[in-house]
Amino acid sequence: MKLHLIVVALVMAAEFIGNISINLGIGKIVLLPMMYALIMGTLTCPRFLKITGEKEIMGASSLLGVILMLLMARYGTLVGPTLPKILASSPALILQEFGNLGTILIGIPLAVFLGLKREAIGAAHSVAREPNVALIGERYGLDGAEGRGVMGVYIAGTVIGTIFFGIMASIFAASGLFHPIALAMAAGVGSASMMTAAVGSLAAMYPDMAKDLAAYGAASNMLSGLDGLYMSVCLALPMSEWLYKKVYRLKYGVEAPPSEAAQAKENN
Template identity: 80%
Template structure:
């Protein structure tokens, strides 16, 4: 009852989003699918105190703490799809496990771009991963969320929450339309550790390949669960060390001097 207002707001947003339903339109040879999750996300942003002021700070803080519960229910639903497709998933297990090395590509691209845009140690938190909940916890424990690295990871986390779902849905449609990759491979690639992003990508793929809808959801869910399990260890053992090393290299190229080892040292300079 303490969060009754929040639950009523969420209920209204969900009903409106579901009433709108999926909106699909063709773009070239591909199909872009706008899902109810996207509408609910955008409407939720509009209810914030900065806009329509329907939600208050108390509702926003309560919603943050309840997010984990709702994602747990979503993953439980996807878990029921993994069982029937288990033989196919086991056959693809090496690919599902090795795909985590592909996530290191965000470091090779993100660190140089961030440094040349002027970011300092925020680069390490922002570019070491896709910055979902386990990565936020890792950076918070290692550096503190009030440090430069903490601001970096939170910036990417917020950006991913706001526009990542839309981006993943569109990217999956374009990849399915223009790249010579099997839909199963694209569904596996969608499981980067974010339930909402994975759901958007798999939803777009399912609209394009309805005969594979259950298998695509199973591959996406299995991939997402594996990314959540081994992705954190990949960040600890490879992601953060690689980000630190590449940050120092790129910093020296841009500024011609060694990178500061801490935010206090950077301010002192």
């Protein structure tokens, strides 16, 4: 009960602050009530303001799945009316999963250059949402180096990813290089809350297109949930492994040692 009352207070405070536009020169970015609600919610924890305790934290985290359903229901009713248009865009929806591969080309060399070893593979093969964590866990074990990598990005995504995606979408939109629909569709690559923050920022900037933007974001998010994992298994992970070995030899001058999981198998 205390949990829900705290949430009511947070939500009302956040909504009363309202949208805040910041002019960046190239264009404006928009901060949304949902972002303040997230930050204020985090601030209530025992580490900062000590308003919430273990009980509320565990309660909130166990309720999240149910609460998300309400938003998903709303997304369903947003996608339905625009479905004919979205189906016409399905080539873009499917092919944009390949956008992830560009990340590997930059992410793996960067991670190895920074001194990460096989953590790099876990960290840079995807945006590290739940299905990717499960995949790495199954393939290498979550207590190994690859597991540490994927968990590191997963935690970063949970704590700052939502705000990060919201502001990033806003900045790309302000740059004027992309059509808002393309940016909304790209927002689907992350978790549901990352997508929501990105689409929300875009909707606040282009209120006339708000419905279409949310529908495209939600459709892309659903599809990523389905085909994103296949992408990881078939392309992203093998490509990360291959690139890791190349970059490792380049940096250290010797062959990359195999993963702990593979070594353990050999020793048996």
